[in-house]
Amino acid sequence: MSGTITPITMPKFGLAMTEGKLASWSLPVGKEVKAGDEIADIETSKITNGYESPAAGILRRQVAPEGEMLPVGALIGVLADADVSDAEIDAFIQDFNDNFSSGETEDKNSDTTARRIVDVGDLKISVQESGNRETGSSVLLIHGFGGDVSNWMLTQSALASSHHVIAFDLPGHGESTKQVGDGTPYGFAKTVEELARALDLSEAHVVGHSLGGAIALELAKSAPNLVKSLTLIAPAGLGQDINMNFINGFIDADRRKTLEPVLQYLVHDKSLISRQMVEGIIRYKRLDGVVSGLKTIASANFPDGKQAISLRSVLETFDKPVQILWGEQDEILSTKDADGLPATIAVTRFPETGHMPQLEQAAAVNTKISQFIE
Amino acid sequence: MSRKSFRQAINEALRQEMRRDPRVILMGEDVAGGRGGTSGVKDAWGGVLGVTKGLLTEFGEDRVLDTPITEASYIGAAAGAAATGLRPVAELMFVDFVGCCLDQIMNQAAKFRYMFGGKARTPLVIRAMYGAGFNAAAQHSQALYPLFTHIPGLKVVVPSSPYEAKGLLIEAIRDDDPVIFLENKVMYDDEEDVPDEPYTIPFGEANLTREGDDVTIVAFGRMVNLANQAADRLEKDGISCTVIDPRTTSPLDTGTILDCVADTGRLVIVDESSPRCNLATDVAALVAEEAFDALKAPIRRVVPPHTPVPFATVLENLYMPSVEKIEAAVRSVAAYRVKEEA
Numbered sequence: 001m002s003g004t005i006t007p008i009t010m011p012k013f014g015l016a017m018t019e020g021k022l023a024s025w026s027l028p029v030g031k032e033v034k035a036g037d038e039i040a041d042i043e044t045s046k047i048t049n050g051y052e053s054p055a056a057g058i059l060r061r062q063v064a065p066e067g068e069m070l071p072v073g074a075l076i077g078v079l080a081d082a083d084v085s086d087a088e089i090d091a092f093i094q095d096f097n098d099n100f101s102s103g104e105t106e107d108k109n110s111d112t113t114a115r116r117i118v119d120v121g122d123l124k125i126s127v128q129e130s131g132n133r134e135t136g137s138s139v140l141l142i143h144g145f146g147g148d149v150s151n152w153m154l155t156q157s158a159l160a161s162s163h164h165v166i167a168f169d170l171p172g173h174g175e176s177t178k179q180v181g182d183g184t185p186y187g188f189a190k191t192v193e194e195l196a197r198a199l200d201l202s203e204a205h206v207v208g209h210s211l212g213g214a215i216a217l218e219l220a221k222s223a224p225n226l227v228k229s230l231t232l233i234a235p236a237g238l239g240q241d242i243n244m245n246f247i248n249g250f251i252d253a254d255r256r257k258t259l260e261p262v263l264q265y266l267v268h269d270k271s272l273i274s275r276q277m278v279e280g281i282i283r284y285k286r287l288d289g290v291v292s293g294l295k296t297i298a299s300a301n302f303p304d305g306k307q308a309i310s311l312r313s314v315l316e317t318f319d320k321p322v323q324i325l326w327g328e329q330d331e332i333l334s335t336k337d338a339d340g341l342p343a344t345i346a347v348t349r350f351p352e353t354g355h356m357p358q359l360e361q362a363a364a365v366n367t368k369i370s371q372f373i374e
Numbered sequence: 375m376s377r378k379s380f381r382q383a384i385n386e387a388l389r390q391e392m393r394r395d396p397r398v399i400l401m402g403e404d405v406a407g408g409r410g411g412t413s414g415v416k417d418a419w420g421g422v423l424g425v426t427k428g429l430l431t432e433f434g435e436d437r438v439l440d441t442p443i444t445e446a447s448y449i450g451a452a453a454g455a456a457a458t459g460l461r462p463v464a465e466l467m468f469v470d471f472v473g474c475c476l477d478q479i480m481n482q483a484a485k486f487r488y489m490f491g492g493k494a495r496t497p498l499v500i501r502a503m504y505g506a507g508f509n510a511a512a513q514h515s516q517a518l519y520p521l522f523t524h525i526p527g528l529k530v531v532v533p534s535s536p537y538e539a540k541g542l543l544i545e546a547i548r549d550d551d552p553v554i555f556l557e558n559k560v561m562y563d564d565e566e567d568v569p570d571e572p573y574t575i576p577f578g579e580a581n582l583t584r585e586g587d588d589v590t591i592v593a594f595g596r597m598v599n600l601a602n603q604a605a606d607r608l609e610k611d612g613i614s615c616t617v618i619d620p621r622t623t624s625p626l627d628t629g630t631i632l633d634c635v636a637d638t639g640r641l642v643i644v645d646e647s648s649p650r651c652n653l654a655t656d657v658a659a660l661v662a663e664e665a666f667d668a669l670k671a672p673i674r675r676v677v678p679p680h681t682p683v684p685f686a687t688v689l690e691n692l693y694m695p696s697v698e699k700i701e702a703a704v705r706s707v708a709a710y711r712v713k714e715e716a
Binding site: 175178254255256275283286287288 | 375537541569570571572573574575576579582585
């Protein structure tokens with residue numbers, strides 16, 4: 001028996017993924033890789049994402065040709081050391097495929113992610129919970145304007161291996177009740193507080209994206225005991241500028257043709273905005289009450305085309321760890337809003353990244369968060 | 375969000391709109407279901423294919439009205455009720471029965487707004503099932519949407535999936551004009567993810583179920599599904615298709631059709647209604663007139679022959695457009711080359 005053979009299998013990005021397309025190989029056969037090197041681009045119905053090598057070795061086989069659609073868990077390639085013979089690799093592939101049946105892997109590895117509706121006052125909040133309190137400390141993920149739990153599809157499962165991770169749809173979003181109240185971060189933070197109570201969550205590391213960042217800041221102000229640390233990803237509430245072409249376009253556009261260019265403001269790599277992503281948002285916007293809710297939020301937060309609510313002062317007094325992650329090419333909010341904050345706050349700026357680093361720089365963001373909350 | 379059948383999606387749309395608006399009522403043959411039998415059970419079966427099941431129990435006999443088998447009377451009553459403030463959803467069961475009540479639809483409901491100088495509203499929905507493939511013979515298998523499309527003053531909806539059916543039916547109920555909502559009877563058990571909440575899909579906006587470079591396929595109702603299957607097969611051979619589901623035949627989203635043909639230059643239209651004066655001829659005329667310069671090949675129509683729908687299964691299958699027929703038509707236009715002049 002010679003060196004190790006490592007199977008590379010179709011990864012599962014997010015709850016809903018059952019199959020993926022091997023969009024392209026990033027490396028030729030014969031190339032040596034380290035764990036964490038990107039080896040392929042995987043395309044799902046929602047997003048295309050780089051897939052990182054689970055181990056070190058030489059990419060000996062590309063089992064899946066580019067363009068092939070395969071179930072989660074299926075063999076796409078083989079890593080092995082140089083001393084493993086081709087015959088051994090052939091036998092390994094044969095054996096793997098003989099024993100593989102799609103769906104089975106999913107059951108075996110089924111993470112504990114569960115989606116449910118939680119009553120919070122008059123509201124029904126859709127909650128997606130991964131891991132449990134025995135897994136580790138709790139992490140609460142708060143999405144932004146027009147978003148939903150799927151914004152965390154590359155974040156939640158990665159953090160859940162060592163933490164208890166809760167994502168939820170804000171009121172007016174996703175599968176939660178479409179009443180947004182006054183639409184302010186303060187109002188949403190009150191709902192988050194009540195949600196935490198309903199979930200019996202006494203403290204959590206809070207991660208907020210965009211408007212969710214402003215909500216996290218309000219939460220840090222009004223319920224500091226609940227907030228163990230703050231990770232703010234491209235947060236609102238730290239400056240005045242906001243791209244109103246995005247906000248108004250998101251509210252007004254109801255066809256793919258008009259919505260797609262609006263969604264492209266979100267990312268630096270425009271090809272990330274897939275047909276399905278656009279279709280998903282069109283479907284969300286057709287639900288009763290969504291557009292009027294978004295209008296309420298927009299006029300509460302961005303009257304006259306500027307951010308009206310400043311929460312910078314929260315960061316002067318909040319005495320627990322805070323970090324800020326931002327894409328340098330953010331076209332919605334400006335990364336300069338992170339300038340001039342207290343020196344204790346670590347600010348990371350990702351190059352060639354837009355408003356959604358958790359999608360565009362998923363691995364780096366996940367590392368930043370997990371190191372920060374260790 | 376959960377998986378729902380075409381039947382459940384329609385039932386849920388009716389239920390949610392009846393809860394939201396007390397003016398919404400149902401009427402038709404057997405919509406209450408099971409009444410008049412000897413079992414004593416109300417609402418035993420909920421219509422001939424179970425679509426309205428459970429609505430009588432929830433909303434009572436004042437809002438779910440079983441009618442006699444006299445289409446002229448209850449469609450007329452529904453038109454009148456709509457003109458005077460209710461929002462009736464009348465079920466014609468098989469669309470083939472329209473022959474018995476066409477005057478109420480064509481000369482009354484469709485004309486009210488126009489004849490009364492724009493001052494009358496007629497928020498009426500007429501639901502009916504249509505289409506062959508159910509082995510229901512010539513008098514219960516027609517796809518009569520061209521008949522309604524021909525009449526100004528009516529809006530005509532042919533949903534292609536459970537998701538589409540729910541959103542389009544809620545839109546139909548909230549619309550202030552008479553809407554003919556046609557359900558393909560072969561699709562009632564088709565399932566897909568459908569939001570639990572109410573939502574609307576606007577009329578006159580086509581849906582592109584896929585986008586490709588080579589051939590545009592326009593398909594109606596259940597044919598959208600067949601067109602997508604054909605496009606999947608063709609994709610493997612490097613022929614990429616745009617598939618357009620117009621959703622409504624009146625209003626028709628002519629802009630989207632013309633835009634797509636401008637991109638691909640090749641057009642196949644799939645329509646399961648009788649071939650003369652159907653939607654395929656209508657769309658072909660539109661494109662020939664408005665996008666002639668874009669065309670790189672003759673327009674092809676995949677349509678049944680001009681005969682009644684046969685009862686014999688073998689003949690009925692032969693009669694219907696199929697994935698194979700669509701595939702062959704697309705291949706023929708994709709391969710077509712204009713002859714050089716000598």
